[in-house]
Amino acid sequence: MDVFRAIEQRRSVKHFDPQHRMSPQETRCLLHNALLAPSAFNLQHWRFVLLQDPAIRQQVRQLAWDQPQITDAALLVVICGDRNAWQxxxxxxxxxxPETQQGQILTAIDQYYRDKPQVQQDEVIRSGALAAQNLMLAAKALGYDSCPMIGFDFTAVGQLIELPADHAIVLMVAIGKKTREPWPRGSQLSLEDVCFSDRFTRPCQLND
Ligand SMILES: Cc1cc2nc3c(=O)[nH]c(=O)nc-3n(C[C@H](O)[C@H](O)[C@H](O)COP(=O)(O)O)c2cc1C
Structure with missing residues (x-):
């Protein structure tokens, strides 16, 4: 599947076949593609917790407004990030x-993140979101559908997965075999609504 088709066809699906089992090879393939996402200074802040125990899935579903994706997805990944990846x-x-170039980059990393908790947190969200999109597009290419999710109690899920204190949850991604079509695509804002030329006060002319 080419990338344009994968982007066009990815939709947030809410109903998956609970009987479908994803093979370990497919799971590895999806996660491998997530790892190829870009991250600032190549710090790869993402950490993936695969929710595999049906009992934990049930508990998480209760913490997620009873959304069926949680128990029915073949793969449910809590995408987390390490705020301390920089150190x-x-x-x-x-x-x-080579050692000299490595030293320069390590100095730059230290200067960028040290004593900047907001930047450390933002970076976790940026990296995790990029990894999530890779995961969802790769799922589409492999014949699966997906749903990104923040509709759950982050604190309670963090406790369940024993989230380390210096890590944060970014979002969950549910992946599985679709049993029901998603809702019709929501209204898209136009290019004119969201694109500007040099300054927010200048509309962007994209006509030929
Ligand atoms: C960060 C994020 C969190 C979301 N959380 C949920 C969720 O908890 N449950 C759900 O059914 N959909 C969730 N969605 C799906 C959005 O509703 C969906 O992406 C949006 O309506 C656009 O539809 P599309 O993804 O099919 O293009 C989430 C999407 C994003 C990006």
Whole structure:
């Protein structure tokens, strides 16, 4: 499937076949593609918790307004992020570089994140969101559908998955075999509504 078709056909699906089992190879393929997302300084803040125990799925469903995707998806991933990725051995993210270049990047990373909790948190959300989109597009290409989700109690789910104190939950992604079509696509804002030329006060002319 080419990327334009995957983008066009990805929709948020809410009803999955609870009997469908995803093979370990398919699961690995999807997660491998998530790992190829870009991240600032290649810090790869994402951490993935796969909810595999049916009992935990039931508990999470109760914490998520009883949304059926939680129990019925073949794969349910809590995408988290490490706020301290910037200081958790960042040299391993640049291990292939000669020592001098590695040193320059490590200095830049330190300057960018040290004592900046808001930037550390924002970075987790940026990286996790990019990984989620890779995951959902790869799922589409593999014949699956998906649903990104924030409709759950983050604090309670964090406790259930034993989220480390310096990590944050970004969102969940449910992936499975669709049993019902999604709602018709919502209204899209136009390019004119959302694109500007140099300044917000200048509309962008995109006509030929
Ligand atoms: C961050 C985020 C959180 C979402 N949370 C939920 C959710 O908890 N439950 C749900 O059914 N859909 C959820 N959605 C799906 C949105 O409703 C959906 O993306 C939007 O209506 C656009 O539809 P589409 O994804 O089919 O294009 C979420 C989407 C995003 C991006």
């Amino acid at each position: 958790r051995q960042p040299q391993r993210n640049w291990a292939h570089l």
